[in-house]
């Protein structure tokens with residue numbers, strides 16, 4: 755069951771959270787045909803969207819692909835991998851690479867699930883990772899992997 759509340763909290767950021775703006779591969783930018791000036795280089799073949807000031811709250815930064823009136827993503831079918839996999843995140847610590855997430859309350863998708871539902875959901879995410887050859891994507895673009903944050907939960911380690 756899709757219980758995304760379309761709050762788009764994952765597309766809005768506090769002023770000191772620019773570091774967390776979503777990442778796009780060069781190919782993902784080409785697919786949406788976006789102006790390259792909207793991005794800054796983050797790594798090899800990996801770019802980070804430059805956040806813009808919210809038109810609703812000047813203290814908030816938003817992804818420029820967020821329609822603040824409808825709370826929808828303007829490029830939803832072609833949103834980058836980094837957004838597709840949310841609320842999960844590929845992270846690294848030392849030589850370890852793993853899938854993790856912030857605490858469950860961070861996003862309605864995970865917050866509303868019982869432990870059993872969460873485990874089923876997680877299993878479907880593992881299948882999605884396999885079906886979509888995400889390990890190959892990560893190998894090709896290692897800079898898509900985020901540094902581990904302190905308040906994240908490790909869910910599965912990958913040997914990529």
Ligand code: SF4
Nearest residue numbers: 758759761762764861
């Ligand atoms: S994925 Fe989570 S945080 Fe993002 S819009 Fe949906 S409910 Fe909100």
Ligand code: SF4
Nearest residue numbers: 765817819820827837
């Ligand atoms: S690309 Fe879409 S889903 Fe991703 S942060 Fe921007 S508006 Fe949100």
